[in-house]
Amino acid sequence: MSDDRCELLCIDFDHAEALRAALPDLEAITRRAERLRALADPTRLRIAHVLQAGTELCVCDLAWIAGSSQGLVSHHLRQLRSAGLVTSRRDGKLVMYRLTPIGQHTLAATEPDPV
Template sequence: MPSGAGRAVCGVYEVHPERVEVARAALPEEEVLQEATLLLKALSDPTRMRLLLALKAAGELCVCDLALLAGVSVSAVSHQLRRLRQARLVAFRREGKQVYYRLADAHVARLLELALEHAEENT
């Protein structure tokens, strides 16, 4: 295979200032960009995806339920839920000593649907 074959390479160095300016204007504020990055990083783990998909299906589950479902320890689930809370992907409520988790909002459910839809296109 010739060098560079199969890779996307610019054959001619040419800048398109109008397109660059349109793209630059469409970029969000740095704070929003950082928040979106945190969100996508939180989704980048199979266990966290399993937890989120379980919450999407069941609506609300406690840590013990999630641990059983994911096949990991309660401690591991708690750690993963902390990451998901930091990314504002899950919310929780207390009922006595029990804590129940749910998806934070409809955006999270839609994000999961889109991720699976996109992944299924490639399988």
Template sequence: MPSGAGRAVCGVYEIHPERVERARAALPEEGLLQRAALLLKALSDPTRMRLLLALRAAGELCVCDLALLAGVSVSAVSHQLRLLRQARLVAFRREGKQVYYRLADQHVEALLEGALAHAEEDT
């Protein structure tokens, strides 16, 4: 394989100011960018994805149910759910001492569907 084959390399250093400005103008403000990055970071763990997909399928589950499904301890699930709550990917409700989790909204479901569809595509 020739040197550089398979890698994206700029053959000529050339700036395209109108394209750069159009891209710069389309970038969101920094706070929104940070929140979006936090959201994607929260999705980057297979255990958290498993929890989210279980919630998508079941609608609502408690920590014990999620621990059984994910094959990890209740404390590990609680930690993962805390991260998912911080990223606003899950919501919860209390019923006595029991806490039930669900996907936060339709955007989360769309993110999960998009991630799975993209992962299934042939490269």
């Protein structure tokens, strides 16, 4: 016998069906999983936290603050941008990065519980 399974099938159908009907569709769940997967890497999560605190930063600043090379930070920024968490804009010779509203929301959902 497993402690994580019911020994008896006892579905509260009305409650269970209401919850099932309220679930987001598979496409929305898939998009959210991709965004969360993008933040699953410690370096990308660190970069996202830096962007949250710094609002808008260039790769040079991000690399220095995160303690990583510019090439590595650029690589991770591309992944965050492809997940829709980060956006960029050119400012002369600089490329400035910031979290998108979805990125801010997703990052907030990853905040650890206070100890």
